[in-house]
Amino acid sequence: MDQITQLESLGIHILREAYANFRNMCMLWSIGKDSTVLLWLARKAFYGHVPFPLVHIDTHYKIPEMIEYRDSLTREWKLPMVYGENIKALEAKQTFPDGNVDRITCCRLLKAEALKHTLNGDWTRYRFNHEADEYQVDKDTEAYTGVIVGVRSDEEGSRSKERYFSPRDTENSWDVGDQPPEFWNQFKTDFAPGTHVRIHPLLDWTETNIWEYIEREKIPTVSLYYDQGSGKRYRSLGCGPCTQSVDSTAKNVPEIIEELKSGKFANIAERSGRAQDKEDGGGLETLRREGYM
Amino acid sequence: MNVVITGHVDHGKSTVIGRLMADTGSLPDGKLEQVKASCARNSKPFEYAFLLDALKDEQSQGITIDSARVFFKTQKRNYIIIDAPGHIEFLKNMVTGAARAEAAFLCIDADEGVQENSRRHGYLLSMLGIKQMCVLVNKMDLVNYDRKVYKQVVRKFSRFLRNINMNDVTFIPVSGMEGDNIASLSKNMSWWKGDTVLTLIDKFRKEKAPDHMNFRMPVQDVYKFTAMGDSRRIVAGTISSGTLKDGDELFFYPSGKKSRVSGIENFTGESPDEVSAGMATGFTMTEQIYVKRGNLVAREGEKQPQVGNVMRVNLFWLGREPFVKDKEYILKTGTERVRMRLFDTVKVIDASNLNSDGMKKMVERHDVAECVLTTQRPIAFDIVEDFPETSRFVIVDGYEIAGGGIIREAIRDNQAEYRDKVMDRNLKWDTGNISRAERSDSYGHTPALILVGGPEDIRKADFAKKLEQHLFNQGRKVYYLGVQNVLAGLDADMTVKRHHLYPEDRDEMIRRLAELSNLLMDVGIILVATVSELTFDDREAFRMSVAPIDVQTIWVGSTEGSDVTADYTIPDAAEADSHLVSVLNLLKECGVCK
Numbered sequence: 111m112d113q114i115t116q117l118e119s120l121g122i123h124i125l126r127e128a129y130a131n132f133r134n135m136c137m138l139w140s141i142g143k144d145s146t147v148l149l150w151l152a153r154k155a156f157y158g159h160v161p162f163p164l165v166h167i168d169t170h171y172k173i174p175e176m177i178e179y180r181d182s183l184t185r186e187w188k189l190p191m192v193y194g195e196n197i198k199a200l201e202a203k204q205t206f207p208d209g210n211v212d213r214i215t216c217c218r219l220l221k222a223e224a225l226k227h228t229l230n231g232d233w234t235r236y237r238f239n240h241e242a243d244e245y246q247v248d249k250d251t252e253a254y255t256g257v258i259v260g261v262r263s264d265e266e267g268s269r270s271k272e273r274y275f276s277p278r279d280t281e282n283s284w285d286v287g288d289q290p291p292e293f294w295n296q297f298k299t300d301f302a303p304g305t306h307v308r309i310h311p312l313l314d315w316t317e318t319n320i321w322e323y324i325e326r327e328k329i330p331t332v333s334l335y336y337d338q339g340s341g342k343r344y345r346s347l348g349c350g351p352c353t354q355s356v357d358s359t360a361k362n363v364p365e366i367i368e369e370l371k372s373g374k375f376a377n378i379a380e381r382s383g384r385a386q387d388k389e390d391g392g393g394l395e396t397l398r399r400e401g402y403m
Numbered sequence: 404m405n406v407v408i409t410g411h412v413d414h415g416k417s418t419v420i421g422r423l424m425a426d427t428g429s430l431p432d433g434k435l436e437q438v439k440a441s442c443a444r445n446s447k448p449f450e451y452a453f454l455l456d457a458l459k460d461e462q463s464q465g466i467t468i469d470s471a472r473v474f475f476k477t478q479k480r481n482y483i484i485i486d487a488p489g490h491i492e493f494l495k496n497m498v499t500g501a502a503r504a505e506a507a508f509l510c511i512d513a514d515e516g517v518q519e520n521s522r523r524h525g526y527l528l529s530m531l532g533i534k535q536m537c538v539l540v541n542k543m544d545l546v547n548y549d550r551k552v553y554k555q556v557v558r559k560f561s562r563f564l565r566n567i568n569m570n571d572v573t574f575i576p577v578s579g580m581e582g583d584n585i586a587s588l589s590k591n592m593s594w595w596k597g598d599t600v601l602t603l604i605d606k607f608r609k610e611k612a613p614d615h616m617n618f619r620m621p622v623q624d625v626y627k628f629t630a631m632g633d634s635r636r637i638v639a640g641t642i643s644s645g646t647l648k649d650g651d652e653l654f655f656y657p658s659g660k661k662s663r664v665s666g667i668e669n670f671t672g673e674s675p676d677e678v679s680a681g682m683a684t685g686f687t688m689t690e691q692i693y694v695k696r697g698n699l700v701a702r703e704g705e706k707q708p709q710v711g712n713v714m715r716v717n718l719f720w721l722g723r724e725p726f727v728k729d730k731e732y733i734l735k736t737g738t739e740r741v742r743m744r745l746f747d748t749v750k751v752i753d754a755s756n757l758n759s760d761g762m763k764k765m766v767e768r769h770d771v772a773e774c775v776l777t778t779q780r781p782i783a784f785d786i787v788e789d790f791p792e793t794s795r796f797v798i799v800d801g802y803e804i805a806g807g808g809i810i811r812e813a814i815r816d817n818q819a820e821y822r823d824k825v826m827d828r829n830l831k832w833d834t835g836n837i838s839r840a841e842r843s844d845s846y847g848h849t850p851a852l853i854l855v856g857g858p859e860d861i862r863k864a865d866f867a868k869k870l871e872q873h874l875f876n877q878g879r880k881v882y883y884l885g886v887q888n889v890l891a892g893l894d895a896d897m898t899v900k901r902h903h904l905y906p907e908d909r910d911e912m913i914r915r916l917a918e919l920s921n922l923l924m925d926v927g928i929i930l931v932a933t934v935s936e937l938t939f940d941d942r943e944a945f946r947m948s949v950a951p952i953d954v955q956t957i958w959v960g961s962t963e964g965s966d967v968t969a970d971y972t973i974p975d976a977a978e979a980d981s982h983l984v985s986v987l988n989l990l991k992e993c994g995v996c997k
Binding site: 119 | 612
């Protein structure tokens with residue numbers, strides 16, 4: 111069995127374990143390539159169905175193509191799509207682009223806070239109604255106790271210490287020093303009331319593996335990853351104001367793989383275009399301990 | 404390939420890896436400079452270990468807390484190097500890291516020599532199933548690169564490894580700090596002509612997936628998603644060994660029921676004709692027998708798994724609280740999950756020196772032990788010599804995974820004889836053209852067995868009849884069966900004296916009642932049966948007979964002298980009626996009623 115099939119099988123195994131063990135679960139879909147691979151794995155694990163909601167945190171500063179792509183796949187694949195937002199911070203203009211807070215605070219408000227309250231259900235969730243073809247206020251306000259996330263251990267230091275099944279307390283915080291043991295495909299699935307779990311099926315994948323899989327499975331990805339003729343493309347996607355494109359003429363998936371393996375990006379970290387990482391001295395650790403993905 | 408690096412605390416694991424990365428140019432551009440600059444800023448000397456210990460906690464304490472994963476590439480292949488913590492406090496993290504590996508490095512400080520966790524890690528690696536190991540005798544710079552010191556460590560540790568059946572082991576003298584024998588041969592140790600860490604890592608053999616072995620697949624779930632007109636019923640799971648083909652005859656354990664693969668399912672592209680070990684897959688069946696999560700699937704004509712509820716195991720314990728008798732735990736093996744107890748400790752071994760204590764009656768944190776476990780109901784499993792994958796289990800204490808181990812032997816218990824009969828019956832079972840699933844769909848509910856136990860008392864039957872009435876009013880296909888109906892009829896050949904059976908006949912009476920229950924389960928109804936003085940063994944007989952259908956037990960009256968833990972207990976039989984609503988709620992949770 112080749113490495114990609116091995117990674118795929120473990121990912122599907124983890125998704126099925128999660129589905130068998132947790133009742134109120136969701137999957138985070140950031141629209142980026144990693145969580146889109148995750149979505150693809152879910153459709154393979156459950157034979158074309160996605161038996162839990164897909165949750166997107168809309169900061170309203172995402173690059174517009176990302177939202178178009180999200181909604182077009184939602185329609186095409188009949189996805190159970192839900193989004194949440196920090197409407198208070200946006201209305202009060204407590205954002206970095208408005209010039210009122212720094213990048214880290216902006217991330218905390220528009221992402222970490224919005225995520226926390228969307229997951230526990232006390233802020234409004236919007237669910238896509240396929241009959242009406244529009245987002246409507248989601249009547250389901252129950253907290254999600256299991257959250258599937260597409261983080262990879264090669265992204266930055268703190269992520270390399272994650273478990274496949276990682277418990278978080280009510281404050282979403284992460285105790286790195288005291289994590290459950292995990293071996294022989296047996297995961298922690300028993301939880302005290304009030305705790306929830308993050309599930310990481312892509313932990314062992316590298317950036318190259320992700321692209322190789324996208325190529326093998328022909329998974330549709332957002333056009334921003336490819337050079338459209340300007341000699342620039344995005345390597346990692348986030349909010350417009352804090353994500354820089356890179357100089358690259360890779361126009362399709364094979365060219366990206368080539369660039370990662372032997373070209374100019376072979377030794378440059380993927381998130382190097384993400385400005386918030388540099389402001390946080392501990393990698394993403396400060397943000398992650400507080401619930402950032 | 405995944406390779407773990409282990410060893411006693413401060414024996415230099417992270418330094419060796421950091422050095423290997425730096426000397427082979429495997430670090431991202433600027434990473435080395437960044438860490439060096441950060442050290443200069445905080446006026447502390449640069450260490451290669453800092454490259455790995457990316458987390459703040461670890462930098463300030465100077466030790467590895469969790470297993471960090473590092474991606475590394477040689478000309479031959481890609482590696483994930485798992486840097487496991489050496490501190491005893493973080494043994495569970497070491498286990499987590501090591502279990503993902505196919506081969507291991509173990510660091511021993513040449514100056515300090517073999518320490519407690521050198522041995523403990525060696526022992527755990529062996530139990531985790533890691534066969535290839537390379538011992539790095541590190542910090543050779545501190546002993547003036549003395550060959551004699553190296554030889555001494557090799558001699559001492561080889562003896563230990565032979566004792567624990569670790570045979571595929573090599574040794575290399577290195578210095579992580581100075582870079583000796585890491586990426587290139589050391590000028591300081593001209594006496595060493597062997598491998599460097601870099602040349603040795605490429606010599607680890609890739610473990611073959613066990614697809615040449617007999618077939619095993621733990622059932623993860625049975626999917627029936629009806630959206631978008633999907634009518635498939637797919638048995639899903641990851642194959643732990645062997646291969647599966649279209650048309651294969653399969654047995655599902657612990658029940659031993661049989662069906663045939665009608666097709667291997669796939670989401671994209673064409674369905675494969677064959678799938679093998681390690682693959683996450685799913686298949687449909689020609690006969691819709693009742694299968695559920697936790698079942699173990701085997702193929703006809705191959706070695707079948709063990710079924711039982713008593714097993715001799717080797718285990719290691721990570722929990723804060725010791726592993727003791729008289730406490731209930733959860734055992735997880737494959738996808739099975741069952742309540743269990745420690746029946747006996749055969750011997751408890753202090754893994755740090757391999758001294759064993761035959762008298763110790765509990766297993767403490769970081770101990771390794773040989774024990775006998777009992778599960779609440781029979782489960783399917785394998786023994787480690789036959790199928791390592793499906794012999795592995797973990798033990799959950801409260802909410803935490805507190806231990807893990809391998810099953811060495813299935814012990815025959817007092818139910819074994821009857822279990823064999825049940826398996827034989829299941830193998831020979833002849834089903835009509837209507838499957839259980841079709842019956843359930845038509846009746847609007849699945850079959851269920853509710854046992855009402857308790858001391859001999861008329862109120863037990865009254866309560867059971869009320870329960871029958873309630874379920875009937877909800878439109879359930881339900882039937883009350885009083886034990887005396889059976890005693891006077893089916894059991895008329897046995898000696899009956901005022902409804903008291905002689906003890907030697909009781910087992911046979913229970914067997915018949917359990918077989919009758921199984922027939923009625925196949926009919927598809929909910930059966931409410933009363934059994935006086937129901938015992939633990941009686942209930943096991945019912946469970947075994949009707950498996951995989953769940954048995955609900957309701958106890959009416961005093962529990963004195965009873966060994967059954969009922970799902971619901973009504974302590975005072977006179978007040979049974981006031982418990983009806985609670986019992987119905989319980990049945991609702993189990994999906995028996997609305």
